Amino acid sequence: MCRACCLATLDRARLRCLRSICPCKQARSWGAAFAPAQPMKALTYRAPSTMKVATKPDPRIEHPNDIVLRVTRSAICGSDLHLYHGLVPDTRVGSTFGHEFAGVVEEVGPEVTSLQRGDRVVVPFNIACGTCFFCQRELTGLCDNSNPSSDMVGGVYGYSHTTGGFDGGQAEYVRVPYADVGPMKIPGDMHEEDVLFLSDILPTGYQAAEMGGISEGDTVCVFGAGPVGLMTMQSAWLMGAGRVIAVDHLDYRLEFARRFANVETLDFDQEGRVDVVGRLKTLTDGRGPDICIDAVGCEASGSFMQKALGLAMLQAGAATVIDWSINAVRKGGTVVLIGVYGPPWNLVPMGTAMNKGLTIRAGQCNVKRYMPHLLEHIRNGRITPKAIISHRVALEDGPDAYRIFARKQDECIKCVLVPQAA
Ligand SMILES: NC(=O)c1ccc[n+]([C@@H]2O[C@H](COP(=O)([O-])OP(=O)(O)OC[C@H]3O[C@@H](n4cnc5c(N)ncnc54)[C@H](O)[C@@H]3O)[C@@H](O)[C@H]2O)c1
Ligand SMILES: [Zn+2]
Ligand SMILES: [Zn+2]
DSSP: OOHHHHHHHHHHSTTGGGSSOOTTSOOOOHHHHHSOOOEEEEEEEEETTEEEEEEEEOOOOOSTTOEEEEEEEEEEOHHHHHHHTTOSTTOOTTOBOOOEEEEEEEEEOTTOOSOOTTOEEEEOSEEOOSSSHHHHTTOGGGOSSSSTTOSSOOEEBTSOGGGTOBOOSSBSEEEESSTTTSOEEOOTTSOHHHHGGGGTHHHHHHHHHHHTTOOTTOEEEEEOOSHHHHHHHHHHHHTTOSEEEEEESOHHHHHHHHHHHOOEEEETTTTSOOOHHHHHHHHTTTTOOSEEEEOSOTBOOSOHHHHHHHHTTSSSSBOHHHHHHHHHSOTTOEEEEOSOOOSSOOOOOHHHHHHTTOEEEEOOOOHHHHHHHHHHHHHTTSSOGGGGOOEEEEGGGHHHHHHHHHHTOTTOSOEEEEOTTO
16 A cells, blocks of 8 residues: 555545455555655755755655656746745745646546546646635636635635645645646647646736736736746737837846847836836827736836835835836726735726726736646747746756846846756
């Protein structure tokens, strides 16, 4: 009887595990069931701006609906940088980050019906039960069961104990709960890297554009030319935008955005600080863009006061882009917040938003609902997420990858870790 099956059985009917037949049909020896877990390598948090490759016990099946995945690709997300910088509460030393991963199924819990050992899957960053009030409405980012200690957000891999304390996929192996709900099988003719970003940034960018309610010919302004912003820009075109304007202050990223997503660009640091709101109005006949999308979040540059208050944790991160978006967008327009902010309050011009009659939409992406549709867009080349990978590194070099991505060195856009186990 394998340990997985043994524990699951113990869980459901005490001591039935003493029976000699292992229902999971992938039995290992009794010895293996009770042997100490094998060590694996994982990229772990030590302190703000410090990651370390550590040895941790192999994850195991803890519930009959779990699988254990051998990770073959695992990306570093802009959201990981908020953890890395120590800005997310209850980020514990030794925890493994990583919520954008794909891999091969290694172990299967006895009640998993849709996956088998050897299947290749890509996994949404949201951990979702599939049955609660929110999952039933495809709001898998808000699942009630995967993170019961919060009434704000569901479980997320590798994203602190505020999202459930699950270990993430920047490791050789990762445990995936509710395995019949989240993971999507990778089509045989596609490489992991073709679909890796279905785990997060592609659906996130797509949902951001969708929340903008883009009408044919609309002008969409996307703040942030990072991976999420780039996915938002390509999605905005698919939804009928007439103009897409990208705002950032990193030349190499704006240059990439022009090539990758065929957008107009605005550098907010050019020749001293630019009046971003004024410039956006000038570019749009004095009215402002129809839709402004914040793909930057709580670590925005551009305002010393906002940044200082954010770093001192006196507000949920720098609200610079929310401020610019509300002030720049046209009257009656839409502001979308897809960049991440923490729970507390922010210095946000709510009166302006109210008087301008704005629609404000926000949220974690509900990844699963977009996966099948976006897979088709990738297949047909309408969206090209793989093209944004700038760095591929071994897990051992993960700490360097974090440093490079955080400091935006070496023209970094997106880092993908390739664990040794691949
Ligand atoms: N809601 C979700 O489900 C979800 C999912 C994934 C990522 N995110 C969030 O999206 C945001 C972006 O992620 P990413 O991976 O693209 O990160 P990233 O760090 O690679 O990119 C952020 C970009 O914003 C730019 N920037 C900084 N200040 C700016 C400002 N004032 N105006 C315009 N641009 C500015 C930076 O120069 C950088 O290029 C993060 O906050 C991340 O946490 C949200
Ligand atoms: Zn992410
Ligand atoms: Zn649920």
